[in-house]
Amino acid sequence: MKDIKVSVLIANYNNEPYLTECINSIKKQTYRNIEIIIHDDESSDNSIKKINKYKNIKIIRNKNRGKIGSYNQMNAYYRAFKKSSGKIIFFLDSDDIFKRNKIKTVFNKFSKNKNLSSVFDLPIYKYKSKLDIIRNKKKIISNFWPYIPPQSCIAMKREVFKEIFNKINFNLFPNIWMDFRIALYLKYIKKDFNILNKNLTYYRQSEEMISSNFKFLSVSWWKRRKQAHDYVKYFFLKNKIRHKKNLDFFLTNLINYFIK
Secondary structure: OOOOOEEEEEEEOOOHHHHHHHHHHHHOOOOOOEEEEEEEEOOOOOHHHHHOOOOOEEEEEEOOOOOOHHHHHHHHHHHHHHOOOOOEEEEEEOOOEEOOOHHHHHHHHHHHOOOOOEEEEEEEEEOOOOEEEOOOOOOOOOOOOOOOOOHHHEEEEHHHHHHHHHHHOOOOOOOOOHHHHHHHHHHHHHOOOOEEEEEEEEEEOOOOOHHHHOOOOOHHHHHHHHHHHHHHHHHHHHOOOOOOOOHHHHHHHHHHHHOO
């Protein structure tokens, strides 16, 4: 696997203020054999102008942005994937940042274990005035999904993403994003869900982000959690996996009953 090409797929929509920092974090990687592909989803700001300042970047300009963010993200990454040629695929939302040694560190993980399908690293939450390093902690209440790092923390082999995408790309459960769908498939179908216990990705937090609409234990948080359980049930039935209701399932449904 020495010196093989890797692809960094960047999904962008109106993130002009963050693009320079995002792209530079890839340009300055210690691993060198990298192609960068940016999918712009009909941005109305000056994103394209900023991207055009760089050399050796492939740009995909989508002219028909949909209304559902999670579906747009999946389609953006798949369009970028089809234009890529790397053996290992890295995903990066355009407001996030890779640490300088991330690609080399993850690449070395794949090199040492040829059977790995994918690797998730851990995020560093980047706020305006502080950084918050997230550890891989055990959960208090058990449910069907593991701790899932955000989309920008995912890297996987090319053939694995091609296989997975065809299984997770359907327009149901709009609040269930690509990282959740990928992780569930890896855990239960591939049986190869791996977290590298290193914080290698800066995951930006701001009031403009969609995730800010789902503050912990808020009404919207509980509604999205119910949709996650609904997705798990659908996924299990579709793949003929036994779905056994647990405490988290009952608690989430009870709370949603009262907040309708």
